[in-house]
Amino acid sequence: MTDTASQADTAREVPDGEQPFTALPERNLDKRELQALVDELAARPELWREEVAFSDTERHYASLHRDEFVDVWLLCWTRQNDTGWHDHDLSSGAVRVVQGVLTESNPRIGGEHLATPVGAGSSFCFGPDHIHRLTGATDDAVSVHAYSPPLWRLGQYDITEDGLMRRVSVSYADELRPMDTAAAA
Ligand SMILES: [Fe+2]
Numbered sequence: 001m002t003d004t005a006s007q008a009d010t011a012r013e014v015p016d017g018e019q020p021f022t023a024l025p026e027r028n029l030d031k032r033e034l035q036a037l038v039d040e041l042a043a044r045p046e047l048w049r050e051e052v053a054f055s056d057t058e059r060h061y062a063s064l065h066r067d068e069f070v071d072v073w074l075l076c077w078t079r080q081n082d083t084g085w086h087d088h089d090l091s092s093g094a095v096r097v098v099q100g101v102l103t104e105s106n107p108r109i110g111g112e113h114l115a116t117p118v119g120a121g122s123s124f125c126f127g128p129d130h131i132h133r134l135t136g137a138t139d140d141a142v143s144v145h146a147y148s149p150p151l152w153r154l155g156q157y158d159i160t161e162d163g164l165m166r167r168v169s170v171s172y173a174d175e176l177r178p179m180d181t182a183a184a185a
Pocket of ligand 1 (some may be wrong): 132
């Protein structure tokens with residue numbers, strides 16, 4: 001289940017000039033703490049604005065921070081960009097959309113997959129049990145993502161035409177893409 005909350009519910013005040021990463025506890029963060037972090041970062045565009053760029057052929061992303069306990073990424077999306085179905089192995093995560101709209105989909109066995117629009121100003125968080133797929137719903141979408149423990153492996157899923165689902169373990173450094181565009185459409 002995806003958890004949504006407004007910025008007002010979760011954001012902590014970060015004084016101007018303070019790097020939000022230096023205030024983090026020296027341990028893994030839970031999904032609520034990750035959501036508070038991405039909500040903070042949304043209010044600090046000077047930390048990510050210069051990384052924004054778009055490509056229809058390969059999703060643009062930039063690492064904003066990585067340490068022993070958390071990694072943080074900026075991702076930019078057009079409607080051609082699609083992660084395919086995936087999980088985050090051992091990591092919890094949070095996503096904040098700062099511009100445009102993403103679609104978060106969740107697979108439903110034996111029924112219609114769930115598809116949830118996530119617009120600018122909204123965020124959600126999830127635990128390691130979460131399986132999803134993110135696609136750009138506009139050609140100018142920008143999102144901030146945080147994971148703890150830092151992403152190392154992910155599970156990439158393929159759903160065959162007859163509905164069989166299989167998982168392939170991939171490195172976090174490999175860009176997530178649908179494994180079978182025809183079956184995943
Ligand atoms: Fe993900």
